[in-house]
Amino acid sequence: MKDAISHIKKMLLDAQKGGYAVGAFNVENMEMVKAVIAAAEELNAPVMLQTTPSTVKYGSLETYAAIVAAEAKKATVPVCLHLDHGNSYELAMAAIEAGYSSVMIDGSHESLENNIAITKKVVEDAEKKEIPVEAELGKVGGKEDDLEAEADMNTDPIEAKQFVDRTRVSSLAIAIGTAHGFYAGTPVLDKERVSEIKALVSVPLVLHGASGLSNEEIKECVNRGMCKVNFATELRVAYTDAVKRLLEEKPETFDPKKIGEVGMLAVKELAVNRMKVCGCVNKGK
Helix, strand or coil, X not given: CCCCCCCHHHHHHHHXXXXXXXXXXECCCHHHHHHHHHHHHHHCCCEEEEECHHHHHHCCHHHHHHHHHHHHHHCCCXXXXXXXXXXXXXXXXXXXXXCCCEEEECCCCCCHHHHHHHXXXXXXXXXXXXXXXXXXXXXXXXXXXCEEECCCECCCHHHHHHHHHHHCCCEEEECCCCEECCCCCCCCCCHHHHHHHHCCCCCCEEECCCCCCCHHHHHHHHHHCEXXXXXXXXXXXXXXXXXXXXXXXXXXXXXXXXXXXXXXXXXXXXXHHHHHHHCCCCCCC
């Protein structure tokens, strides 16, 4: 399994050095896994597939690891499997044991000191198995699984440097005014903050809450230093809307494969567009 699923650390360091971002796509089923990898193959782009705690509760860590490993083994581009918004030390360790090549520990809802403590603990044990760890500092608005931020609290650049220095985290998700889910209005992003934090920390930076952002906004964030961009809600919507259209046009459809096919096409099309925006085309080394 480790031979099939690529190591994210080099993937993100290459992106940091090359001035582009790797697209990270949350997947819910086999069809979405196949669609995202197909998009990466078409563009010769490195790619990250992610599952949240609610997704692995719906299936299991072992199930998603096996599906991704099977598909990644056939791919000609680097494919990483990442635990997104891991909400406990135990879940992060279980993901590593299941075969995930990267994990996130999200302590952003804790105090700074508690966030540092839990992140450091995960990093120390993940390092023993050479697994990189993403953490989050500041609060991204909206809702991701059962974690909800009532208001945005953007990442403080000085705290970001302290956090990275003390935890030795591999990558850092920062809050700049984005939100999980779709935006009710026009988001106001503090893009200058990306540049400020990049100047102080050495690790790759991660943009959460990219669903619903314009291509131009994402491109500017990448140009300023974001090396990984997360997409989740818009993929779910694309998949579900495609299935709805099929059943409205052909209500006699009963074959799950026919339903899966239209969902895959919609997700692939969206993933191709977002990978191009991230600038990772022809970066699949």
